[in-house]
Amino acid sequence: MDVDALQRLLDESPVHRGLGLLAVATDGGVLLDAGPGPEHSVGGGAHLHGGVIATILDTAATFALIDATGSDWSTVDLRVDYLRPAPVAALRATGHAVHAGRQLGRARAELCEPETGRRLAEAVGTFVRND
Amino acid sequence: MDVDALQRLLDESPVHRGLGLLAVATDGGVLLDAGPGPEHSVGGGAHLHGGVIATILDTAATFALIDATGSDWSTVDLRVDYLRPAPVAALRATGHAVHAGRQLGRARAELCEPETGRRLAEAVGTFVRND
Amino acid sequence: MDVDALQRLLDESPVHRGLGLLAVATDGGVLLDAGPGPEHSVGGGAHLHGGVIATILDTAATFALIDATGSDWSTVDLRVDYLRPAPVAALRATGHAVHAGRQLGRARAELCEPETGRRLAEAVGTFVRND
Amino acid sequence: MDVDALQRLLDESPVHRGLGLLAVATDGGVLLDAGPGPEHSVGGGAHLHGGVIATILDTAATFALIDATGSDWSTVDLRVDYLRPAPVAALRATGHAVHAGRQLGRARAELCEPETGRRLAEAVGTFVRND
Numbered sequence: 001m002d003v004d005a006l007q008r009l010l011d012e013s014p015v016h017r018g019l020g021l022l023a024v025a026t027d028g029g030v031l032l033d034a035g036p037g038p039e040h041s042v043g044g045g046a047h048l049h050g051g052v053i054a055t056i057l058d059t060a061a062t063f064a065l066i067d068a069t070g071s072d073w074s075t076v077d078l079r080v081d082y083l084r085p086a087p088v089a090a091l092r093a094t095g096h097a098v099h100a101g102r103q104l105g106r107a108r109a110e111l112c113e114p115e116t117g118r119r120l121a122e123a124v125g126t127f128v129r130n131d
Numbered sequence: 132m133d134v135d136a137l138q139r140l141l142d143e144s145p146v147h148r149g150l151g152l153l154a155v156a157t158d159g160g161v162l163l164d165a166g167p168g169p170e171h172s173v174g175g176g177a178h179l180h181g182g183v184i185a186t187i188l189d190t191a192a193t194f195a196l197i198d199a200t201g202s203d204w205s206t207v208d209l210r211v212d213y214l215r216p217a218p219v220a221a222l223r224a225t226g227h228a229v230h231a232g233r234q235l236g237r238a239r240a241e242l243c244e245p246e247t248g249r250r251l252a253e254a255v256g257t258f259v260r261n262d
Numbered sequence: 263m264d265v266d267a268l269q270r271l272l273d274e275s276p277v278h279r280g281l282g283l284l285a286v287a288t289d290g291g292v293l294l295d296a297g298p299g300p301e302h303s304v305g306g307g308a309h310l311h312g313g314v315i316a317t318i319l320d321t322a323a324t325f326a327l328i329d330a331t332g333s334d335w336s337t338v339d340l341r342v343d344y345l346r347p348a349p350v351a352a353l354r355a356t357g358h359a360v361h362a363g364r365q366l367g368r369a370r371a372e373l374c375e376p377e378t379g380r381r382l383a384e385a386v387g388t389f390v391r392n393d
Numbered sequence: 394m395d396v397d398a399l400q401r402l403l404d405e406s407p408v409h410r411g412l413g414l415l416a417v418a419t420d421g422g423v424l425l426d427a428g429p430g431p432e433h434s435v436g437g438g439a440h441l442h443g444g445v446i447a448t449i450l451d452t453a454a455t456f457a458l459i460d461a462t463g464s465d466w467s468t469v470d471l472r473v474d475y476l477r478p479a480p481v482a483a484l485r486a487t488g489h490a491v492h493a494g495r496q497l498g499r500a501r502a503e504l505c506e507p508e509t510g511r512r513l514a515e516a517v518g519t520f521v522r523n524d
Contacts, residue, residue: 014170015180039145049146050206051189055182062181075181076366077339077388079210079472081499081517083492098515099476103365104338104390106474122491124474124517126339126388128366207497208470208519210341212368212386214361229384230345234496235469235521237343253360255343255386257470257519259497276432277442304406311408312468313451317444324443337443341472 001026001067009066015055029096030063032056033114041088048086053111054078056093057123060109064095071129073105078125086111086120104128132157132198140197146186160227161194163187164245172219179217184242185209187224188254191240195226202260204236209256217242217251235259263288263329271328277317291358292325294318295376303350310348315373316340318355319385322371326357333391335367340387348373348382366390394419394460402459408448422489423456425449426507434481441479446504447471449486450516453502457488464522466498471518479504479513497521 006023010016010032020035034056042049058078065073092114098106105127111120137154141147141163151166165187173180189209196204223245229237236258242251268285272278272294282297296318304311320340327335354376360368367389373382399416403409403425413428427449435442451471458466485507491499498520504513 012175013173013180014176015173015182018170039149042144042146044143045145049144049186049189050193050209051146051182051186054185054189054209054211055180058180058182058185075211075213077210077212078181078185079208079341079517080185080206081208081491081519082206083499098474099512106339106476119492122517124472124515126474208499210386210472212360212388214368229343230381237345250361253386255341255384257343274437275435275442276438277435277444280432301407301411304408306405307407311406311448311451312455312471313408313444313448316447316451316471316473317442320442320444320447337473337475339472339474340443340447341470342447342468343470344468 006030006063006067010063016059019056021059026067029094030060030067032060032093034091034093036088036091038088046088048088050082053082053086053121054080054123056111057109057121058125060093060095061107061123061125062127064097064107064109065100065105065127068097069100071131073127074130076126076128078123080121080123082121084118084120090114137161137194137198141194147190150187152190157198160225161191161198163191163224165222165224167219167222169219177219179219181213184213184217184252185211185254187242188240188252189256191224191226192238192254192256193258195228195238195240196231196236196258199228200231202262204258205261207257207259209254211252211254213252215249215251221245268292268325268329272325278321281318283321288329291356292322292329294322294355296353296355298350298353300350308350310350312344315344315348315383316342316385318373319371319383320387322355322357323369323385323387324389326359326369326371327362327367327389330359331362333393335389336392338388338390340385342383342385344383346380346382352376399423399456399460403456409452412449414452419460422487423453423460425453425486427484427486429481429484431481439481441481443475446475446479446514447473447516449504450502450514451518453486453488454500454516454518455520457490457500457502458493458498458520461490462493464524466520467523469519469521471516473514473516475514477511477513483507
């Protein structure tokens, strides 16, 4: 899948548009930029809500499987590891397909600070093909 | 913690206000009503984005520990199980503390259809005390 | 499935026989007694290896789905929460089916001290039907 | 930690000796060989019990943190993804520390067929320092 096709699929969901998700690359995985705003923060406002982090990671992992297979996939379960507080700022997510079977797939995703590459959170999940 | 105190804590986060999270009860766990809108949907729009479901469950689980202990807690990791597609409609979430140690806690949460009680998703996570 | 049929299935695996797994009840879930020995301990020997705890919980969760559906199931993924060190002693595990779909199922399990009922560990997993 | 020191620590647990766990390398992670036998099989006997796979992965992940930090760590929670049935045969496990904080750590592990490098299962967990 090329970057434009990925962007069109992303843009179908208002959640993705609200997070400013931008498809950057689809070489052996997907690379997404995110531009969350104050509406995505928790408590005092300096950091992202954990659910927003889960949203970005779920999206990156799901689209990694879509990109790798051309099929549509739904999340069966997802584990998110929160490593450091994530700032309300430009962030970068990567997603990789781990295993794509006929029925079930696994994928990973990471959320990083774009300048430093510091990993803020990561996720792994099980997914099921919709078709 | 009484329901009003829980509501005030919830309202500190714009993510919670955006989801219309309403504290309903705090008896041996927390009960939250959610009123998501089309901005929380995925793809065609009939169902919630999995990340939004994770957000509601993370919130219910975290506040169950806050309610049970009077301490503040942060999510270390969270597993979400998606059982059925969740409609963009009024939903109910419950959260329960499983174990609250000096340092680490565990909590569960469930998302249900309010009329039928049908479980749509559930989560379990590890949390760390902030104080 | 009655207790004798569950016991016969359990006994097919040497891992279960080595742990002394004993089917106790199959009413709305499965109840298993475990009798681990020093060969299942970690380090100094007072506590069970975490992998042994995972083994008992995986077994209880899988057999809960088998009991609930009459089908055979395999573990797709499993999350184990270790709540307290588990002694090398007689223990009790319970397993419950959370959701059994055509393809995918979810189940939970808990490991407890039999006298006190104190929960030592718990698990939740995704499973796939083999038939 | 050198390979001999890692082997001595491994050998303290009868579970590790029973699995024939052999420390192979400790360069930026740990590499363990496993030699499970028929006593580790499930059902008919051709494949390993999922709990045995969890045991090997938990061990590789825990020792990756021990190796990376010189501290002792205990598993708080572990997620195991079963990708393919694992034969009762010589296998190789790798463990990597993902993040080692003052209190909490995360680590991953993979189980592979040694000849082909094919991944059979993987795990990620949260760990707590014992000292």
